[in-house]
Amino acid sequence: MNLTDTRAARASCGNLRAQDTGAFVELNGWVNRRRDHGGLIFLDIRDRDGLTQIVFDPSHPSFAQAERLRHEDVIRVRGRVRRRPAGTENPKLATGEIEVGIEALEVLNRSEVPPFPVNTQDDVEESLRLQYRYLDLRRPRLQRNLALRHRIVKSMRDFFDRRGFLEIETPMLIKSTPEGARDYLVPSRLHPGTFYALPQSPQLLKQILMISGFGRYMQIARCMRDEDLRADRQTEFTQVDVEMSFCSQEDVMEVMESCMRDVWKRALDRELPIVPRLTYAEALARYGSDKPDLRFGLELADVSALFMNTEFVVFASALTAGGAVLALRYPGGASLSRRDFDALTELAKMHGAKGMVWAALGSDGTKSSATKFLSEEVVAGLRSACGAQVGDAILLFADERASVFPVAGKMRLEVGQRCGLRSGDDAFCWVTDFPYLELDEESGRPVPAHHPFSAPHESDWELVESDPLSMKAQHYDLVLNGFELGSGSIRIHQAERQRKIFAMLGMSDEQVEARFGFFVRALEYGAPPHGGMALGIDRIVMLACGEENIREVIAFPKNQVGRDLMMDAPTAVPERLLADLFLRSTAPITEE
RNA sequence: GGCGCUGUAGCUCAGUUGGUUAGAGCGCCGCCCUGUCACGGCGGAGGUCGAGGGUUCGAGCCCCUUCAGCGUCGCCA
Numbered sequence: 001m002n003l004t005d006t007r008a009a010r011a012s013c014g015n016l017r018a019q020d021t022g023a024f025v026e027l028n029g030w031v032n033r034r035r036d037h038g039g040l041i042f043l044d045i046r047d048r049d050g051l052t053q054i055v056f057d058p059s060h061p062s063f064a065q066a067e068r069l070r071h072e073d074v075i076r077v078r079g080r081v082r083r084r085p086a087g088t089e090n091p092k093l094a095t096g097e098i099e100v101g102i103e104a105l106e107v108l109n110r111s112e113v114p115p116f117p118v119n120t121q122d123d124v125e126e127s128l129r130l131q132y133r134y135l136d137l138r139r140p141r142l143q144r145n146l147a148l149r150h151r152i153v154k155s156m157r158d159f160f161d162r163r164g165f166l167e168i169e170t171p172m173l174i175k176s177t178p179e180g181a182r183d184y185l186v187p188s189r190l191h192p193g194t195f196y197a198l199p200q201s202p203q204l205l206k207q208i209l210m211i212s213g214f215g216r217y218m219q220i221a222r223c224m225r226d227e228d229l230r231a232d233r234q235t236e237f238t239q240v241d242v243e244m245s246f247c248s249q250e251d252v253m254e255v256m257e258s259c260m261r262d263v264w265k266r267a268l269d270r271e272l273p274i275v276p277r278l279t280y281a282e283a284l285a286r287y288g289s290d291k292p293d294l295r296f297g298l299e300l301a302d303v304s305a306l307f308m309n310t311e312f313v314v315f316a317s318a319l320t321a322g323g324a325v326l327a328l329r330y331p332g333g334a335s336l337s338r339r340d341f342d343a344l345t346e347l348a349k350m351h352g353a354k355g356m357v358w359a360a361l362g363s364d365g366t367k368s369s370a371t372k373f374l375s376e377e378v379v380a381g382l383r384s385a386c387g388a389q390v391g392d393a394i395l396l397f398a399d400e401r402a403s404v405f406p407v408a409g410k411m412r413l414e415v416g417q418r419c420g421l422r423s424g425d426d427a428f429c430w431v432t433d434f435p436y437l438e439l440d441e442e443s444g445r446p447v448p449a450h451h452p453f454s455a456p457h458e459s460d461w462e463l464v465e466s467d468p469l470s471m472k473a474q475h476y477d478l479v480l481n482g483f484e485l486g487s488g489s490i491r492i493h494q495a496e497r498q499r500k501i502f503a504m505l506g507m508s509d510e511q512v513e514a515r516f517g518f519f520v521r522a523l524e525y526g527a528p529p530h531g532g533m534a535l536g537i538d539r540i541v542m543l544a545c546g547e548e549n550i551r552e553v554i555a556f557p558k559n560q561v562g563r564d565l566m567m568d569a570p571t572a573v574p575e576r577l578l579a580d581l582f583l584r585s586t587a588p589i590t591e592e
Numbered sequence: 593g594g595c596g597c598u599g600u601a602g603c604u605c606a607g608u609u610g611g612u613u614a615g616a617g618c619g620c621c622g623c624c625c626u627g628u629c630a631c632g633g634c635g636g637a638g639g640u641c642g643a644g645g646g647u648u649c650g651a652g653c654c655c656c657u658u659c660a661g662c663g664u665c666g667c668c669a
Binding site for chain 2: 033035036037038039040041042044051053055057058070071084085087088090092093096099113114115116117119120122123124125126127128130177179180181182200203225226227228230231233235350351352447448449450451452453549559560561
């Protein structure tokens with residue numbers, strides 16, 4: 001670029017360096033901050049890549065214009081890159097060695113005074129951020145998170161492409177099936193009184209793609225479930241959805257683990273250690289959860305044997321009913337007050353505990369809420385069982401086994417949180433050998449723990465009629481830092497076996513035909529053995545970003561009650577639109 | 593649907609036992625300032641204390657109801 005050239009080189013606001021000195025450049029962006037010295041104006045212009053300082057000298061015609069610039073005005077500047085005078089460089093800025101001397105300023109658009117600062121990282125109430133999401137998205141945090149999300153998804157697509165997977169889109173308007181989460185429904189105009197459902201996942205469609213001979217499928221798939229939202233759960237979310245033919249469980253796990261290892265390397269530049277594997281039974285016994293947080297130990301200890309002959313009625317009755325007594329170490333917990341322990345007990349009850357016994361191992365002896373039932377031998381036994389030392393506390397829970405392990409597991413997370421153990425490492429793990437069925441609390445009937453298309457272990461087929469509840473599934477979860485990233489399984493690929501499972505679940509032939517007839521028929525035409533997995537991208541990105549809320553990695557998330565505060569959705573619609581769909585609202589209050 | 597936390601200026605927050613005219617920092621507006629980078633200095637505007645009701649001589653503060661936001665349980669094959 002020579003000095004007489006009037007065309008400036010388009011530059012980004014983050015990339016100019018000392019070696020660009022002398023270049024004539026054009027920068028487009030937003031006014032991040034203006035430092036007006038009266039006789040000299042410094043202006044930081046911002047785009048996605050960063051900030052560049054523009055200097056306005058009062059002798060330049062654009063100086064008066066620059067005096068009127070305000071936060072978030074959109075401008076185009078042209079000028080010459082120059083080194084900053086010695087001693088005025090800004091080491092905090094990537095572009096801090098240079099500045100651009102103004103030659104031309106064009107105000108492309110003015111901005112209203114923003115409702116919250118765009119040029120800082122300061123916390124702002126989230127509902128305001130959501131209402132003005134376009135401004136929030138300009139801020140560094142979301143710019144960074146969404147850029148990382150892009151890199152993660154890109155790495156995934158590249159990985160599966162190298163492994164021979166095809167990305168195939170599946171429809172958003174599909175058939176509603178009553179199982180699983182609540183469906184989002186879309187009324188059909190052409191077929192009055194009937195509805196499509198939005199996919200909860202492309203489960204059956206990807207299985208059908210295997211039947212169609214595609215062999216290896218993946219999709220970055222949008223999924224919708226009409227259930228209540230949480231910090232780690234949106235009603236609408238994204239999965240990396242994978243299915244492969246002629247594969248074993250090992251094959252799927254290898255592919256998915258390699259994918260995560262590759263993503264971590266390429267998108268985050270972090271190495272994943274070997275991912276440990278636990279069976280469901282182990283995970284529950286040691287951590288009280290099927291999605292254990294392995295960033296810390298504090299394993300649960302089954303101390304039932306220590307209390308076999310106890311006179312403590314609570315423990316004795318739990319044990320005679322076939323339950324268990326579990327001990328949890330609370331590092332440093334001996335310094336807690338009675339009031340602290342009472343609060344902990346309340347928390348445990350909130351998680352479903354019948355109660356909690358605590359023992360504080362002080363240097364001046366053991367204090368406990370059940371002192372007279374904790375002999376010295378028992379205390380010694382408890383200490384060795386959970387590795388507690390003087391200065392720690394031990395928390396004890398007793399109940400039936402189905403309840404006491406999850407309760408103790410939740411308290412383990414609480415203790416881990418309080419002791420600052422839930423931070424740092426990427427603690428992945430696999431959980432395998434899930435039970436095929438679980439008992440539905442309402443109906444008391446067996447329902448699939450995952451979904452009815454998963455295959456049981458081959459040797460468990462003989463239990464379908466005799467003892468279905470002890471069947472194990474060829475089903476595996478991938479867990480990171482206590483969050484379930486996703487589930488997969490080897491599927492049933494024979495129609496008669498699929499019918500057998502439906503029958504076991506209490507579905508009549510007519511029900512099977514109405515709900516899944518299309519799918520069972522597809523299985524009858526040469527369905528290959530197949531299996532797959534889906535991982536929640538929002539959660540993966542959340543954890544990769546170190547965020548504690550999934551909304552921080554989604555451009556336009558919904559709030560806790562499913563509202564889009566920027567668009568103000570959902571809203572009522574004109575009667576005319578409902579009439580087209582043969583619908584009438586029965587809602588008690590109709591907004592205008 | 594249950595439980596918990598939060599709601600005071602545009603933003604982030606403070607506000608004593610219930611007591612005069614509700615404050616601070618940032619932002620905003622005006623003036624001054626030629627090497628700043630969270631520029632600086634001087635001045636100014638800006639409040640339905642989420643809403644409604646109650647107790648009281650008197651309520652930002654106490655009570656009741658309600659709305660909104662967040663977290664959580666239920667729910668999420």
